[in-house]
Amino acid sequence: MSASVVYALAFYLASAIFIIGVVRKIVQYAKIPAPLKIPTMPAPTTQAGVVVRMFTEVVLFNSLFKSNKWIWIFGWMFHFALLLAVFRHLRYVIPADSFLMPLIGHEIVQAFGKYAGFAMLAGLGGLFARRIFVDRVRYISSPSDYAMLLLIMGIAGTGLMMSFVEHTDIVMLKEFMLGLLIFNIQPLPSDTNLLVHLGLVIALMIIFPISKLLHAPGVFFSPTRNQVDNARTKRHLAPWAAELEADRKAGE
Amino acid sequence: MADFETPELQEYSVVPKLEKGTMAGSAPFIAKPQFQEPLGYPGELVDNWEEKVITKMDDLRGKYRGFQVFLDSCVKCGACTDKCHYYLGTKDPKNMPVARQDLLRKVYRRYSTFAGKFFGALGIPGFVGAADLNKEVLDDWYSYFHQCSQCRRCSVYCPYGIDTAEISMAAREIMATVGVGQKYCNQIIAKAQTIGNNLGLPQPALLDTLEGLEEEVEEDTGVAVKFPLDQKGCDILLITPSADFFAEPHVDGLMGYAKVFHESGISWTMSSSASEAANFGMFIGSYETMRTLSLRIREAALELGVKRIIFGECGHAWRVAYSFLNTLAGPWDFLDQNYPIPQHICEFTNDMIEKDELKFDKSANDHMTLTFHDSCNVARGSRMGDKPGGQMDIPRAVIKAVCNNYVDMPNDTIGEATFCCGGGGGLLTDDLMELRVKGAQPRMEAYKSTVDNSGVTNLVAICAICKSQFTKVLPYYGFGMTDILSLHQLVSDAIILTGSEDDTSEDSDTNESE
Ligand code: HEM
Ligand code: SF4
Ligand code: SF4
Numbered sequence: 122m123s124a125s126v127v128y129a130l131a132f133y134l135a136s137a138i139f140i141i142g143v144v145r146k147i148v149q150y151a152k153i154p155a156p157l158k159i160p161t162m163p164a165p166t167t168q169a170g171v172v173v174r175m176f177t178e179v180v181l182f183n184s185l186f187k188s189n190k191w192i193w194i195f196g197w198m199f200h201f202a203l204l205l206a207v208f209r210h211l212r213y214v215i216p217a218d219s220f221l222m223p224l225i226g227h228e229i230v231q232a233f234g235k236y237a238g239f240a241m242l243a244g245l246g247g248l249f250a251r252r253i254f255v256d257r258v259r260y261i262s263s264p265s266d267y268a269m270l271l272l273i274m275g276i277a278g279t280g281l282m283m284s285f286v287e288h289t290d291i292v293m294l295k296e297f298m299l300g301l302l303i304f305n306i307q308p309l310p311s312d313t314n315l316l317v318h319l320g321l322v323i324a325l326m327i328i329f330p331i332s333k334l335l336h337a338p339g340v341f342f343s344p345t346r347n348q349v350d351n352a353r354t355k356r357h358l359a360p361w362a363a364e365l366e367a368d369r370k371a372g373e
Numbered sequence: 374m375a376d377f378e379t380p381e382l383q384e385y386s387v388v389p390k391l392e393k394g395t396m397a398g399s400a401p402f403i404a405k406p407q408f409q410e411p412l413g414y415p416g417e418l419v420d421n422w423e424e425k426v427i428t429k430m431d432d433l434r435g436k437y438r439g440f441q442v443f444l445d446s447c448v449k450c451g452a453c454t455d456k457c458h459y460y461l462g463t464k465d466p467k468n469m470p471v472a473r474q475d476l477l478r479k480v481y482r483r484y485s486t487f488a489g490k491f492f493g494a495l496g497i498p499g500f501v502g503a504a505d506l507n508k509e510v511l512d513d514w515y516s517y518f519h520q521c522s523q524c525r526r527c528s529v530y531c532p533y534g535i536d537t538a539e540i541s542m543a544a545r546e547i548m549a550t551v552g553v554g555q556k557y558c559n560q561i562i563a564k565a566q567t568i569g570n571n572l573g574l575p576q577p578a579l580l581d582t583l584e585g586l587e588e589e590v591e592e593d594t595g596v597a598v599k600f601p602l603d604q605k606g607c608d609i610l611l612i613t614p615s616a617d618f619f620a621e622p623h624v625d626g627l628m629g630y631a632k633v634f635h636e637s638g639i640s641w642t643m644s645s646s647a648s649e650a651a652n653f654g655m656f657i658g659s660y661e662t663m664r665t666l667s668l669r670i671r672e673a674a675l676e677l678g679v680k681r682i683i684f685g686e687c688g689h690a691w692r693v694a695y696s697f698l699n700t701l702a703g704p705w706d707f708l709d710q711n712y713p714i715p716q717h718i719c720e721f722t723n724d725m726i727e728k729d730e731l732k733f734d735k736s737a738n739d740h741m742t743l744t745f746h747d748s749c750n751v752a753r754g755s756r757m758g759d760k761p762g763g764q765m766d767i768p769r770a771v772i773k774a775v776c777n778n779y780v781d782m783p784n785d786t787i788g789e790a791t792f793c794c795g796g797g798g799g800l801l802t803d804d805l806m807e808l809r810v811k812g813a814q815p816r817m818e819a820y821k822s823t824v825d826n827s828g829v830t831n832l833v834a835i836c837a838i839c840k841s842q843f844t845k846v847l848p849y850y851g852f853g854m855t856d857i858l859s860l861h862q863l864v865s866d867a868i869i870l871t872g873s874e875d876d877t878s879e880d881s882d883t884n885e886s887e
Contacts, residue, residue: 146445149441150438150441150442153434153435153436153437153438153441154436154437154438155437155438155439156436156437156660156700157660157696157697157700158696158697158700159439159536159539159696159754161525161528161529161534161536161753161789162752162753162754162755162756162761162764162789163756163761163762163764163765163789164756164761165761166759166760166761178532178533178534182532184452184529184530184531184532184534185450185452185530185532187529187530188452188453188456188530188531188532189451189452189530192450192451192452196450196532248450251451255451256390256391257388257391257451257454257455257466257469258449258450258451258454260391260466260469260472261449261451261454261469261471261472261475262449263449263499263500263501263502264499264500264501265488265500265501265502266449266502328488331486331487331488332488332501333445333446333447333448333449335445335446336445336446336447336448336532336533339442339445339446339533340446340532340533342438342442343439343442343443343446343533343534343535344438344439344442344534345439345528345534345535345536346533346534350756350761352695352696352697352699352700353695353699353713353714353715355699356699356700356703356704357699357700358700359436361436362660362664362700365661365664
């Protein structure tokens with residue numbers, strides 16, 4: 122089998138694991154009731170307030186900012202560089218005539234996206250250094266925590282190599298990616314950099330639903346952050362808790 | 374004083390280096406069968422406990438979304454590592470919130486996740502932070518999940534709001550389910566369920582105590598302030614921690630509530646069958662127990678025919694009341710819907726002050742300079758008034774209405790960032806004295822800084838546990854055990870009762886002189 126076929130199959134497998142795994146987790150979180158009101162107070166008293174709170178958490182990492190400026194700056198740099206990079210990568214899988222193309226292909230996205238890799242590496246490097254040098258963080262780190270940072274650094278590093286040192290055949294790559302979408306396997310450029318880059322991305326997709334990367338869907342389901350503070354005015358009762366009420370005295 | 378060293382107070386912001394195992398020996402007494410069985414738990418460690426632990430953990434994961442999300446979501450960023458007063462005071466790394474969670478998470482990872490099973494089968498579960506469950510792990514759980522006061526400080530700082538309190542509650546429930554319960558909590562719960570309060574005071578003893586208080590207040594002020602018990606047809610049912618009936622400084626607070634009610638002219642009563650605000654069901658993580666204890670309040674309210682329920686000064690009780698009571702024992706459609714259900718005594722007093730219905734002689738508290746200790750369960754688990762943060766503002770507003778000298782402790786030790794007293798969460802027992810003293814260190818440091826810089830003389834609290842804990846630990850740090858005061862004690866000392874000797878027409882507008 123050629124590398125193109127192996128990579129194509131691996132992409133299908135990884136995508137299936139990623140999508141099914143994450144969807145299953147989201148369904149699980151959504152189904153489990155939160156029987157008690159446990160927002161970390163002070164909390165918003167309206168649903169709109171909760172949306173604002175969630176926004177500040179997801180976009181600004183508000184609690185982390187209160188907590189530790191170093192983790193905040195490194196973590197925020199890494200995540201927003203990641204977001205930009207992902208955005209920029211869409212052009213490899215979106216056909217040239219797509220209505221999204223003008224946005225993604227826009228110079229600003231492409232230019233910032235190109236340099237985002239450096240910010241990503243810097244952020245990840247900072248986080249990695251904290252794991253090594255801060256005794257408290259070292260104590261709580263497992264090998265997998267280091268490995269995951271190295272994995273993403275590997276993705277960023279090989280990506281930067283292709284942007285600035287050794288370009289790959291973008292046209293060929295794009296044909297391969299677009300081919301995948303219609304189950305038509307096209308040849309993949311064979312430079313090592315690209316193969317490593319894609320291999321690590323495949324690994325990342327596979328570990329996503331079975332690792333701490335679940336923090337991404339998890340944060341939206343965290344009851345301490347997504348609950349409205351209205352316990353006195355609105356009765357909150359989980360289905361399993363309602364069943365306990367069968368013992369209430371009749372007529373009460 | 375004891376066989377451990379009291380930590381030296383430092384600048385309050387110092388984060389210590391790790392010292393492994395300093396608190397490995399700390400654990401509360403395990404409940405004997407006689408304290409386990411009344412709560413429906415097995416008397417001692419069951420045979421196939423490993424299996425039962427996993428079954429119970431699965432059960433809880435299916436019942437509490439927070440538990441499941443928190444187990445999955447931690448990225449080990451380390452933001453919470455320096456936020457726990459027990460870590461700051463003991464330096465034991467297992468007292469870092471994430472490390473505490475990991476004691477349980479590693480077992481979850483090992484038996485209930487693909488990563489843990491896979492690397493477990495390869496013989497290297499530790500690669501993904503998973504570990505086998507064995508007796509040593511269980512002992513660690515017992516020790517360290519009883520070194521968490523469920524104060525939720527860590528949850529403020531975690532980017533996903535991971536609340537170690539929730540993990541501790543779950544862990545304690547799992548342990549009790551396999552036969553390893555905690556004596557102190559379980560014993561107290563049994564008393565509250567059978568007699569009506571945590572101290573096991575029956576109705577005659579309560580009546581006796583309350584009569585004594587009536588005499589004392591009348592002697593002091595010349596006004597016949599009543600402390601009614603089990604009176605039907607009153608407007609207000611007061612639910613207060615039983616420590617308020619006799620412990621110092623709690624009882625001075627109770628006198629304050631009685632005086633405020635007296636001045637308000639609104640009829641009130643306490644109930645002997647629900648003579649306890651505390652709800653230790655929360656500490657052991659048992660929804661069912663918490664619910665049973667809450668239903669006593671519902672029954673008392675129905676039986677006495679009251680229109681409103683007001684809670685006295687108690688931190689976790691107020692969390693259960695504010696956040697859970699409607700869930701556990703509601704709906705409260707038979708009460709007067711014009712008032713919050715339930716209401717906090719500070720909300721009540723503050724309303725009276727805002728309506729200008731109380732008269733104070735603030736100079737009665739002039740011999741002190743006060744600071745306020747936000748109790749964790751009030752600050753991070755509840756609210757007062759109708760705006761977020763009212764739980765910080767309203768108690769301070771009341772204090773400032775009754776005294777002239779008030780200074781806050783440093784900002785990162787109050788409000789939502791408040792440090793626990795060190796004795797919350799079911800740890801207020803003599804068998805955990807070392808932990809309690811060391812856990813109080815961050816609060817003592819903050820207190821010391823206001824004592825040194827602003828001449829503060831006393832600490833005010835609205836929590837029965839905080840008050841008892843500070844009475845015990847203040848002397849370890851060189852402060853007086855009577856530095857700690859009840860908030861309504863200040864109210865009690867400053868209030869001018871209508872018809873008392875102090876109530877002259879010139880004096881009667883002292884409260885407007887501010
Ligand atoms: C809703 C989207 C997301 C939010 C709000 C979010 C938030 C956070 C926060 C606050 C942290 C802790 C600070 C830090 O260490 O950086 C973190 C850590 C991390 N995040 Fe995300 N994240 C999101 C999505 C993702 C995605 C899609 C990835 C995929 C690669 C990712 C990978 C990581 C990694 C690897 C860490 C751990 C860094 C370390 O080891 O220190 N995150 N995330
Ligand atoms: S809840 Fe409080 S006591 Fe428990 S780990 Fe968090 S900060 Fe420490
Ligand atoms: S702050 Fe939250 S995510 Fe970070 S280590 Fe602590 S519990 Fe885990």
